[in-house]
């Protein structure tokens with residue numbers, strides 16, 4: 141399979157698309173064509189790795205990793221991704237729990253797959269690859285967990301000191317010696333500027349062989365499409381219906397993976413994006429004008445994106461807003477509605493949802509009744525609520541039990557280095 145940038149550069153191999161992350165023209169890599177599947181091709185596939193093998197094999201054609209696909213998938217899907225039925229008044233509604241990975245958020249899937257691929261392509265003990273990752277919370281932990289203890293790979297996590305929760309900070313700083321956690325004395329934007337500055341600095345990048353693991357890498361999207369394939373196939377086998385999906389959305393990576401799966405012929409019905417108060421996508425569908433903007437801070441902080449970069453992929457694959465809005469729904473959810481939804485989820489389901497997941501449960505409750513009853517629905521849960529306990533616990537009035545994965549991280553010792561937001565301080569630490 142050959143890959144091209146959304147802006148035209150290419151072709152490149154899968155291996156180079158994984159190494160590069162972003163194309164040299166600033167565009168995002170997409171496969172030249174999407175394979176199309178008949179359901180029967182998945183007949184023997186009863187587990188996520190088995191479904192993933194069928195789905196992803198064409199994307200690895202010609203890759204140096206083709207023979208390693210099964211071991212890559214076994215590493216990536218080392219935890220379950222169940223769809224749990226919800227009490228929904230006799231309707232068929234379930235919650236797709238993407239939060240059973242090492243850092244209890246869905247980004248573990250993409251980060252784990254990318255790490256499994258890159259360590260096989262690049263793991264050079266003499267001359268390690270340095271992965272730089274700026275994070276406002278979830279991404280850095282998932283990337284650190286995925287690359288932890290991998291020979292020939294070093295991760296540098298940059299996060300804004302004092303602006304992530306205590307539990308979040310801990311899971312950014314509790315790794316082995318090949319993960320360096322930097323508390324930057326500044327904001328998330330400073331962290332991002334440092335990563336960009338270091339990668340653009342000829343002297344530094346010669347010395348350190350940099351790469352990044354941010355969400356625009358095609359290696360994060362491919363594995364994400366497999367849990368949509370698996371969940372929709374299971375649902376279809378059980379009921380004969382194509383389920384609709386409601387997906388908490390920020391940078392549009394997770395939802396894009398679902399749309400990609402639908403384009404490949406998987407039994408997926410309507411797809412609805414649930415965003416927080418960052419209205420860029422909602423306004424685009426309404427006015428047909430793409431107006432990226434600065435992000436607003438909300439309770440669903442991992443979705444605070446004002447310029448969702450995967451929209452470029454979506455427009456390339458499907459079309460502009462006039463086409464897109466016939467194929468996708470979108471609802472922008474306010475912080476107040478997130479709070480109400482967390483309370484109501486706890487009352488109705490008997491367990492708490494995280495603020496991101498609560499945008500999806502709110503969106504489901506707001507569906508037009510006719511649309512709601514015409515389909516079965518799968519609501520996507522992107523993180524475990526125990527990770528956002530300072531928001532969730534006061535709303536439900538009780539403690540959220542900490543899952544064993546998170547407990548394991550919180551009981552490890554944590555260490556970090558405090559740095560000024562300057563390239564010179566970053567350069568010193570990198571030595």
Ligand SMILES: *Cc1c(COP(=O)(O)O)cnc(C)c1O
Nearest residue numbers: 390391392393394442496522523
């Ligand atoms: C990153 C993240 C999202 C948003 O996913 P995108 O792929 O950026 O749309 C939603 N929820 C959680 C918990 C996240 O970490």
